[in-house]
Amino acid sequence: MHVEKTEAILINRIRYSETTLIVSWCSAEQGLFKTIAKGALRPKSPFSGLLDLFVSAEISYTHAKVGDLHTLSDAHWTNPRLGLRQSYGRVLAATYLVKLVELVAEPHAPLPEIHALLVKALDYLCDHDPSAALIERFELRLAEDLGLVGEGGAARGASAHAIEDNFHKRLPVQRRQVLDWISSRKGQSRPAGPETGPSEE
DSSP, X not given: OOEEEEEEEEEEEEEOSSSOEEEEEEETTTEEEEEEETTTTSTTOTTTTTOOTTOEEEEEEEOOSSSSEEEEEEEEEEEOOGGGGGOHHHHHHHHHHHHHHHHHXXXXXXXXXXXXXXXXXXXXXXXXXXXXXXXXXXXXXXXXXXXXXXXXXXXXXXXXHHHHHHHTOOBOTHHHXXXXXXXHHHOOOOSSOTTTSOOXX
């Protein structure tokens, strides 16, 4: 059996059975991929308490013989990012960022620049509540990496428009939710109104 090792960010998890999780990861070398964590929800599982959203971990997994659902065999935190749990806005922003990456990235394609961008943004959110500038800067850097806009900047909201137009998919609904949260906290106008801003589903 081929065992792969990598450092990855846990970007999603869903219950597969009463005791088992399917866990999605983002790695610089392996890109986006999924593993099944058998027995992870059992009290004495070696994965107990480790498979939290947005943590970075050194993981080992066995490649699936058929399909693309690999088997997780080991995980150790390299960065638990516990500070993200300090506000709803931080969790909401982190959720939007990882969903945006999932929208644009092909599974199992190396993502060194996008992974580094996501690490930097999540680390920032550990110590700071999100701002509209953070969201727009992430969208801009992502659009630049994808070759959708030129380096050096774009009009406010243009990067989000470019991502939406090129991938023919609505932006994750969390974009509007996090901008609303930011606006309610700081009394700022939202960067893009419903008539002019990118749409979300």
